[in-house]
Amino acid sequence: MLNLHKDHKNLVLLSLIVFVVLSIGVAIIPAYQMQEYEPIPGQLDLTISEKKGLHVYISEGCVACHTQQVRNIEMDAVWGDRPSMASDYYYSKQRMDVWRQSPSLLGSERTGPDLTDIGTRQPSDQWHLLHLYNPRLVVEASIMPSYSWLFRVTDTSYIKEDDVTLPRGITKMEGSDVLVANEEALDLVAYLKSLQQFSMEDAVPPEFIPALPKDIGINETGTNSESSAGASLYQNNCAACHQSTGRGVKGAFPPLAGSLIVNDKNPETLIKIILLGYDARKEYGVMQSFADQLTDEEIKAIADHERSNWGNNAPKVPIETITRLRDSISQVQ
Amino acid sequence: MKNTLSFIIQTTEVTTENWLSSPGVIGTIVLIFIVVFLGLFIFIKRLNIYADLLTKNTKDLTEEEFERRLVNLDKEEVDKILELRRQGFQVTQKQAELTKISSKNSGFIKKIINPKNPLFDEKARSTIKIKISEELKQIVIWYIGASAFWLIFGTLVGQYLGMKFIWPEMDTSSWLSFGRLRPVHTNTVFWGWASLAMIGLGHYVICRTSNREIVSYAWSKIAFWLINLSVFLGNLFLMAGVNNGGGEYREYIWPIMALFAIGIIITFFNFYKTVAMRKISEIYISNWFILASLVWTIILTIIGYFPSYQDGLGETVIQGYYMHQGVGMWFMTFTLGLVYYFLPSSLNKPIYSYSLGVLAFWTQMLFYTLIGTHHFVFSPLPWWLQTVAIVFSAGMFIPVFAGTTNFLMTMRGSWNHISKSYVLPFFLVGVVFYFVGSVQGSFQAFRFTNYLWHFTDFNVAHSHMTMYGIITFLMWACVYALLPKITGKEPPQYLVGSHFWLAFIGLIAYMVSLMAGGTLKGLSWIEGNPFIESVILMENYWVWRAVGGSLMFISHLIFGYNFYLMIRKKKPVGTLLRNYSQSEL
Incomplete structure (x- = not known):
């Protein structure tokens, strides 16, 4: 029998062997397995x-x-x-x-x-x-x-x-x-x-584990949650350039506060810019297209937020306008 | 719906409303209270003694009473006292016998109480001076000295980084930018401070428990220079922007880490041969831990740096394995080995249970090795690997309970020493954090707590709780227990006391602020709030973290000074006593 209390050689050897075996099982083999994954078809190498x-x-x-x-x-x-x-x-x-x-x-x-x-x-x-x-x-x-x-x-x-x-x-x-x-x-x-997540057109991507649905407070009024959703969407998607104050960054990103396009009674230009992006004015940076990233409801929430804050005062955008514009754009494309 | 159901079974509910009732969160709150109570316990113990001292002082000799007695002495009484004193000073008697003379009028001072400084009552001084070879003494002092330097340097960097969270524009130099300095902080305190201190103290333990000299002190010196060189060059490269790939604790590129690895390999053979040639038949349990941790770390470094399986997510599997084992197999295992020697020896009694130590040893190896992937829960790594990691994280309760029980039972019956010794509070805090930090880590590996805390500042709090609360406090305990005994010089007790309290209070402030802030951050993310809000809400918590960090850093400066006092060549202990007695007379 091993007498580990007195036999230093076996003590060290045993702890070495068990550790190596465990390490192979929990680190080296899984690492080799993970290395075998291949790129998604169509995914490009870095330039x-x-x-x-x-x-x-x-x-x-x-x-x-x-x-x-x-x-x-x-x-x-x-x-x-x-x-x-x-x-x-x-x-x-x-x-x-x-x-x-x-x-x-x-x-x-x-x-x-x-x-x-x-x-x-x-x-x-x-x-x-x-x-x-x-x-x-x-x-x-x-x-x-x-x-x-x-x-x-x-x-x-x-x-x-x-x-x-x-x-x-x-x-x-x-x-x-x-x-x-x-x-x-x-x-x-x-x-x-x-750094853009490669979209998988044919294969079925893994799904998110959903969180349990939350009880929506009864007292909460519809309009309140709508406007806070608009603020939050604006913060996530627009504020990086146009700033949460709506003032933009001078010489880089145009202000939305007091903007003629944002305050226009007819919201079509505004919605078009959100859907298609914008690169018409040299002194400002390029704006991306949001058509693929935002739903009609989200665009409405953002547009309403922009049209009712920082001193802006324009009527809300009917959702039909957004749907109509989106359709006409996709027809053109 | 099926999806949802299986998720409930695996975790608990994932709504933010009942996050407080999740077992992992409740457990963590309980653990934090344990630490707070520990602080209160030590504080009250100390306060008690102080109160006793005050009441005694007022009861005994008030000055007036003393004067009245002097004035009222008649001639006969005065003659008698003078006669006793004359006897006391006879040359024929030896010093030791003189102090034993029962009369209180012998004219010799037996106990000095310094009433001018009632805040820090005198603790028992470490009286025994242990005779060891000059070489061993030199090696121990070298290692601990270098480690103290790296501690101060590493935490200075850490403190600077903490301030950058509040003032991101403190400097615009590339060498001092956050991304480059962060690994400098972590690697310095890992490989510079904790590793060197452990190896230095390990030399003493191996030597004493084998009852012979270390095989080769020349090897010890080579290992010393290799490790120091590796930390120095590694930091230089990191600040210049050369790092291995950003994986935590693997930031040094391989040629530099190789220096460290060679240092560890040399140390292993040096220790192994010493143990092999021991003059006692049993291998003391400390040596099990120390030798094994060296072997495991050598393997770990090789696996961590070997390239063949590290492309794609292979690297991530190894990263989880490496960063967890670096802490578990190296720092924790080695430190436990040191505690199994220094704790019983400073209490002057044997360890409570030897077999419990053996159980802790094997379970440490079995469970700790398997849990690396709990740093990547919900990541694209295989689900089975994540589950194994979570299950065995819970299994870590066994070695942790075994170790904690063993240490606390060894201390049992000696609680009063806490108010009398300046070493024991360090041990007690280290041991309690060993329990609290490890159990909290296991809780954090559960799926729900991961949901709430992963990626937040809570991780940073946890790693300070363990690397600081456990490893660093135990390291200080061992240093203060050992150095005065081998050099014969003690630091003033009020300095050791301030070191202890600044470090302890600083750590609590650090920990609690980041835990609270981290939890709020996690909740804000779960709510789906804009990301920048989670940055804004952390601001105050980061301020408190920096405050805690400053206290910790100041305590390290005091530790550095204490270290100097313990090793300086001139001024033996006597001078200190003489100063006291002069002011007394």
């Missing part, structure tokens, strides 16, 4: 620039505060259309080089928002660059660090053709100085924009 951006993302330690996993519970549904799957990480989680392993993208803290689908939520280059230079220029309450070393100050006369600059007013540049984004900043933005 060179996006891959460089991923390396910046890792070396700046973004994973300390940002997760990239949509868990299969309903509270995570705000971060993506479906729970994340092993295949989603096929291209991004490969060994980086001899020195560095596969990046730990899933993360363990959500001090900042989940970034699985940030490319869909926020496709504007201009927004990302401003946000990286100083997050508080676009999100007032943000506690994210400024990554100002990804930008350089140059004289306006030295700007080359393909240089990407930041608006001068809001970044408080004096004289003829202007901020130009470095290569790393552009790569990082390319990577962030590439």
Whole structure:
């Protein structure tokens, strides 16, 4: 029999063997299995620039505060259309080089928002660059660090053709100085924009585990919950650029407070912009299309919120208008 | 509906209205109260002694009474006292016998009470000086000295990071940005502070329980430099923006971690050979824990860094395994080994149950190894792996109960020592946090509590509860128990006391604020509120965290100073006493 109290050799050997066996079972074999997953058909590899951006993302330690996993519970549904799957990480989680392993993208803290689908939520280059230079220029309450070393100050006369600059007013540049984004900043933005949850057209995606339906308070009036839903939707989808004050960001994103389009009695232009996106004015960043992301009811709630706040005062949008516009757009396409 | 039903069976209800009645949450609240009561218990014990002291002082000799007696002495009485004193000072008698002379008029001071400082009543001084070889003493002091340095550096970084939550624009230097500094903080306190302190203390335990010298002190020195170099270079690289991939505690790139691993391998062989050549037939239980933790950590580091199975989510499986085992198999196991030696030895009695220690050992290995994936509940990792992790997290109750019972039963009957010793409060806090932190961790692995707390600041509170409440407090207990005995120099007790209370109160503030804030954050997410609201609501809790962190950091400065006082070359203990007696006379 083993006399572990007196036999140091067997004691150490036994604890070594049991630990190794357990480790193989609980770590190494499952790891090999997880490695075998293949990409979803049609899913694209990262471009060179996006891959460089991923390396910046890792070396700046973004994973300390940002997760990239949509868990299969309903509270995570705000971060993506479906729970994340092993295949989603096929291209991004490969060994980086001899020195560095596969990046730990899933993360363990959500001090900042989940970034699985940030490319869909926020496709504007201009927004990302401003946000990286100083997050508080676009999100007032943000506690994210400024990554100002990804930008350089140059004289306006030295700007080359393909240089990407930041608006001068809001970044408080004096004289003829202007901020130009470095290569790393552009790569990082390319990577962030590439973060879009791949939609599965043929296969059935995994479902969220639903939360139990909540009892809706009897006292709560319909109009109250409607307007708070509008505020919350606006906060989630629009406030990053147009700000929760509706004032926008000067030189980057137009204000909605007092806007002629928003206050127009005929809401058609407003609804069209929300559905299709907008890139008509050079001095402002590009706005994405929301047709695929918001339902007619949600668009109505947002439009009503915009038309009744910050001094705006325009009648509510009938839902039929939105449905009609959406139909006409899809016919054209 | 089926979906919903199966979900109810697996967890409890997932509505936010009854989150308070979930077993994991209730359990955690109970555990927090245990800690608060512990603080009150120690405080009241101390207060009691202090109150006793005050009442005694007023009853005994008030100055007037003393003067009246002096004035009223007649000549005969004075002669008698002088005669007794003359006898007391006879040269033929030895010092030791002199102090035993029963007369209170012998003219010798036997006990010094310093009434000018009634706030910190005198604790028993560690009287025994243990004679050990100069080499061992030097190695122990080297390791603990370096660890104290890394503790102060690492928590300075931590404190700076905590302030960045409140003032994100404190600096715009890339080397000091949050994402780069965070791993500097965690890796420094892991591999710099706790690891070096453990290995240093481990040298002493291995040596004493094997009843012989360590095989090679040259090896110990090589390991010392390797580990320090690894922490130094690792931090430099992290601040320069070179990291392994962002996985927690695996941020050092492999060539740097290899230095650490080689240091651990050398230490293992050094310890193993010493135990193999021991002059006692039994292997003391401490050595089981210490040797096993070294073996396990070597395997762990190899598995953690070996590349063949780490693409895609393979990396995530290994990450869960690695970050949990790093804590469980290295820090927890090694520290338990140290406590099995230092706790009984500072109480001067044997451990309560040897077999309970053996049970704790094997269950620690069996259960701890399997629970890594509980860091990825609801993630795309296989559901079976998550379930295994959750089930065995609950299984962790067994080693934790066994260990806690063993330590508390060893302390039983010696509760009064708490008011008399400055080492025991550290042990008591460490042991109670061992229970509270581990059980709370198991609760946190349940599916509902994961739903509520995962990704929030609650995780940060938990890791400080364990790495700080358990490991760091026990490490301090061992250091204060050991150093004065081998160097013969003690730090002033009011400094040890302030170290203890600042660290303890700081930790409570840190823990409670992040737990409360983390819970509200989780609730806000479940409600589906805009994300930025959860950032705004945390603001006040982050302020309190920074306050707690500052107290903790100040206590580390005091610890550093105490360490200096315990090892400095000049000024033997006598001077301190002499100062006291002069002011007395």
